[in-house]
Amino acid sequence: MLTLKIKSLDSIQETAEQFIELIGENRIFAFNGNMGAGKTTFIKAICEELGVKENVNSPTFAIVNEYEAADKKIIYHFDCYRINKIQEALDLGAEEYLYSGNLCFIEWAENIASLLPDSMVNVNIEEDEYGERNVTLY
Numbered sequence: 001m002l003t004l005k006i007k008s009l010d011s012i013q014e015t016a017e018q019f020i021e022l023i024g025e026n027r028i029f030a031f032n033g034n035m036g037a038g039k040t041t042f043i044k045a046i047c048e049e050l051g052v053k054e055n056v057n058s059p060t061f062a063i064v065n066e067y068e069a070a071d072k073k074i075i076y077h078f079d080c081y082r083i084n085k086i087q088e089a090l091d092l093g094a095e096e097y098l099y100s101g102n103l104c105f106i107e108w109a110e111n112i113a114s115l116l117p118d119s120m121v122n123v124n125i126e127e128d129e130y131g132e133r134n135v136t137l138y
Contacts, residue, residue: 006042006133015135016045022137026121028098030109033125038133042125043077043105050075050103058107063092074102080111089115 002022006015019042031039044056051070059065059079067075076097083089089112098104098115109116124136 001136001138004135004137006038006135008132009041012042012045013049016042016049019046019135020049023103026119027101028104028106028117028120029123030106030116030120031123031125032109037125037127039107039125040079042133042135043107046105047075047077064097074100076100076102076104078104078106078109080106080108083108083111086112086114
C-alpha cells in the first residue's frame with residue numbers, strides 16, 4: 001500500500017508523474033472514490049502525462065473511451081457507473097479490453113468486479129479535511 005497526495009489542482013500533474021513511475025507491469029487500475037472525489041480529473045492528468053493529445057473526459061455514456069499515448073500504446077478509460085448487470089459489460093466487449101495488455105483505467109469498477117483479474121491495482125481517492133486528495137494504491 002502506498003499513498004500519494006494531490007495538494008491542489010496546480011500540483012496534480014506532479015502526482016500523476018509519481019503514479020506513472022509506479023505503474024510497472026500493472027495494466028488494470030480500478031479508481032475508487034465518492035462521486036466528485038476526482039477520479040476522472042486524476043485519470044485525465046495521468047493521460048496527459050502519458051502524452052495523450054485528444055481530450056480526455058469521462059466516458060459516462062460511451063462506457064469506454066480509447067486514447068493513444070505518445071508511445072503509440074492504447075489506453076482504455078472506463079466509467080462503469082451506469083452498468084447494472086455484468087452482461088452489459090460483456091456485450092460491450094469489456095473482457096477484450098481488460099485482457100488486451102493495454103492500460104485500463106476503470107471508474108466504478110465494483111460494477112464489473114467479477115470480470116476483473118486478481119492482478120488489478122485498486123486506487124482509492126479520498127478528500128481529507130484540508131481539501132487535499134489522498135491517492136492510495138493497493
